[in-house]
Amino acid sequence: MPAEDRTSKITTLIVDDEPLARSNLSVLLRGDSSIEIIGECGSAREALTIIRTTKPDLVFLDVQMPEHDGFDVVEQLGRDLPAAIIFVTAYDQYALRAFEAGALDYLLKPFDDTRFNLALDRAKQRIAAGKDQPRKLDCLAIKSPGQISFLRISEIDWIEAADYYACLHAGNRTHMLRR
Secondary structure: OOOOHHHOEEEEEEOOOHHHHHHHHHHHHHHOEEEEEEEOHHHHHHHHHHHHHHHHOEEEEEEOOOOOOOHHHHHHOOOOOOEEEEEEOOOHHHHHHHHHHOEEEEEEEOOHHHHHHHHHHHHHHHHHHOOOOOOOOOEEEEEOOOOOEEEEEEHHHHHEOOOOOOOEEEEEEEEEOOO
C-alpha cells in the first residue's frame, strides 16, 4: 500500500472478549475504505499493550470483559487515550459512566447498521478535527545577542518569574525570555 494511502486511513482497534462480536465489528469496518483495522483483542490487558504500541486513532471497546473491563483500560491509559473511543456493550446501565470516561459514543448490542454508521461518522469527524489541531510545542527559540538557540521543553527544570521576564532554568544554564 502506498505511504500516502496508509497515512490517510483511520487506524482502528477492536476490543471485545467475544469472538463473534469482534467479527461483526470487523465486517462492518471492512466496508469502509477509510478504515484500517490494526488489530483485534480479546482482553483488556492485550488492548493496553496494543494501544500503547500502535496508538490507534479509533478503538471499539467492550465494557464487560473478564479480569478487567473497558473502564479499566481507559483509566490505565491515562493521557494516552486514542482520539475516539466507542464503547460497545449489551448493558445499557454503563452508558453514563462511558460518557464520563470520555467515550465518543456508546453502541448497545445488538445494534443495526444505521446506528453503527452514525457512531463511525462521529468518530471520523472527531479524528479529522484533531488532525487539524496545531502540533504540540516541544522546543522554544531562545534569542540572545547575535544568535538563536533552541531549548527542548523537556530540558527545563523550572521557570522563575522575574518582573517582565521568565527565567528558564535548564541544567546549569538560565535563559531569559521576555515573551
